[in-house]
Amino acid sequence: MTIDMPCTRTQLAPRERVIANTWNPNHVSPDKMELLKQSIVDNGFCFPIVTIHDDERDLYVIIDGFHRRLICDPEWLDIDPIPVVVLGHDISKRQIATVQFNKARGVHQVDLDADIIRALVEQGMTDADIATHLGIDLDTVHRYKQVTGVAELFRNSEYSLSWEMVD
Amino acid sequence: MPTQRFSGKTVLESARERMAFVFDACPEVIVSISGGKDSTVLAHIALTEARSRERRVGLFFLDEEVMYQSSVDQAECLMKLFPGVGKPMWLQVPFKLTNATSVTEGQLDCWEPGKHQVWMRPKRSDAVKAKPWDVNTETTRNRAKGFGFYDAIENLQRHHAGAAFLVGLRAAGESPNRWRAVTKYPIEFGGRRVYWGTRRESVATLYPIYDWNTHDVWRYIWDAKLPYSKVYDWQFRKGYPISAMRVSSLIHERAFKSICDLPEFEPKTYDRLLKRIKGIALAQEAGRSAKLFACRKLPKNFSSWITYREWLLRTHADRERVPIFEKRFARHLVNEFVARQQCRQLILNDYENNLTVDSSPDPREALIRYYDEVL
Numbered sequence: 001m002t003i004d005m006p007c008t009r010t011q012l013a014p015r016e017r018v019i020a021n022t023w024n025p026n027h028v029s030p031d032k033m034e035l036l037k038q039s040i041v042d043n044g045f046c047f048p049i050v051t052i053h054d055d056e057r058d059l060y061v062i063i064d065g066f067h068r069r070l071i072c073d074p075e076w077l078d079i080d081p082i083p084v085v086v087l088g089h090d091i092s093k094r095q096i097a098t099v100q101f102n103k104a105r106g107v108h109q110v111d112l113d114a115d116i117i118r119a120l121v122e123q124g125m126t127d128a129d130i131a132t133h134l135g136i137d138l139d140t141v142h143r144y145k146q147v148t149g150v151a152e153l154f155r156n157s158e159y160s161l162s163w164e165m166v167d
Numbered sequence: 168m169p170t171q172r173f174s175g176k177t178v179l180e181s182a183r184e185r186m187a188f189v190f191d192a193c194p195e196v197i198v199s200i201s202g203g204k205d206s207t208v209l210a211h212i213a214l215t216e217a218r219s220r221e222r223r224v225g226l227f228f229l230d231e232e233v234m235y236q237s238s239v240d241q242a243e244c245l246m247k248l249f250p251g252v253g254k255p256m257w258l259q260v261p262f263k264l265t266n267a268t269s270v271t272e273g274q275l276d277c278w279e280p281g282k283h284q285v286w287m288r289p290k291r292s293d294a295v296k297a298k299p300w301d302v303n304t305e306t307t308r309n310r311a312k313g314f315g316f317y318d319a320i321e322n323l324q325r326h327h328a329g330a331a332f333l334v335g336l337r338a339a340g341e342s343p344n345r346w347r348a349v350t351k352y353p354i355e356f357g358g359r360r361v362y363w364g365t366r367r368e369s370v371a372t373l374y375p376i377y378d379w380n381t382h383d384v385w386r387y388i389w390d391a392k393l394p395y396s397k398v399y400d401w402q403f404r405k406g407y408p409i410s411a412m413r414v415s416s417l418i419h420e421r422a423f424k425s426i427c428d429l430p431e432f433e434p435k436t437y438d439r440l441l442k443r444i445k446g447i448a449l450a451q452e453a454g455r456s457a458k459l460f461a462c463r464k465l466p467k468n469f470s471s472w473i474t475y476r477e478w479l480l481r482t483h484a485d486r487e488r489v490p491i492f493e494k495r496f497a498r499h500l501v502n503e504f505v506a507r508q509q510c511r512q513l514i515l516n517d518y519e520n521n522l523t524v525d526s527s528p529d530p531r532e533a534l535i536r537y538y539d540e541v542l
Binding site for chain 2 (some may be wrong): 051054062107108109110111113114139140142143146150151152153154155157158159160162163164166167
């Protein structure tokens, strides 16, 4: 099977011509938007926005990357023009592609996330820096740094008084 | 009317006294372990008591096959903790578990004979692999449902007639059912009347840590440096409140939400589970969704719970069960409050009626009527 590589044909398009589709069910929470912004600041724009070209209106309709497109707006990082790739998909193929892009991804095993955070601490990063760059709050950093486990939280708690039922 | 009386001792002192009393009263003591924190603490207190008396204590683990690997590891740990004191009773026998995640595969036959290629894990060499009780006199509570989890426990208990079974059930912060179990119905045991137990035939089940709170359990685990299931630490890191941290079964109708986090906790267990039973992928994605499984929000293309219920009945994938639902629903009141609960049963394919429907007048209608009158 020959696999096409649209990513090698990335082009720059004027920001106002790249518009949202009407079907994307993906939701990105505000903290993840901050993380996306931080990621683009830290790493640059690595993934072009995937679009189809609407020839009649000369618009690029987004298949994947709506939130990357948002980040380009003036209230976020103000990027213009923006990198896009253009696919030739018909309507159902577009909708399917959106779902594929959104869902075909992994999750982080909690243990391994904790390992990364501990490694960053050992490399001398502050908790605040870790929170900013990984898009998590300080409370979460502390939870992950805690290595001895949940039982330790109760080391100083007092035993309750016992009771029984009597007639 | 029984009342609750505080004793002036700590729950740990009292639990040790209760344990000594059980060992005095009964020559055979068996602790049920689940891999969870409560049974871990109970097993440790029992093992300590047994060792001081140079006696042995049975450690009974009913292996559900579809379990967190961490629970399996924890059970193994406990069985090795006091060599020569703990007497392992690791049961890997066939029984049925409700699978609330699939409409076409409503029950999982765990450890189904001849299906060893698809089992979550191979059976252990040290496990009890055949039912130890007499299968000719075996009892089943509900023949239609088949031989289930509680049947396995009941038959094992009968097989150990005269033994004391210890369970880490706690009254505090748990369901009203549990509170009732440990406070309502006293039994005669060891020449005393005890409220913290239940009895069936010659078998007493006792709850020596019934009055413990969650923090007591953790304090004990910390002090005794006990191993505990890693699931608790993962849940803690994910921000679960302490009260919501629990290691439960993975697939029955109240617990399948634990599948939502499984890929982040135990990716390998999740991958095997996908191959083992149907419905897992959907439960993982939508298990927390208020619309789908919990049935809290009406999907937007329906105008009422009643029309949603009709649609669910019409399109239900498990056609054979539809008459069961229709017959049951015909006995219920017709209102939105009831219809929402019926939708939940349909979505979970709860033909067994485990999540019973409260067929009462819609509280919302009563409230509206009340305000119509006063305003």
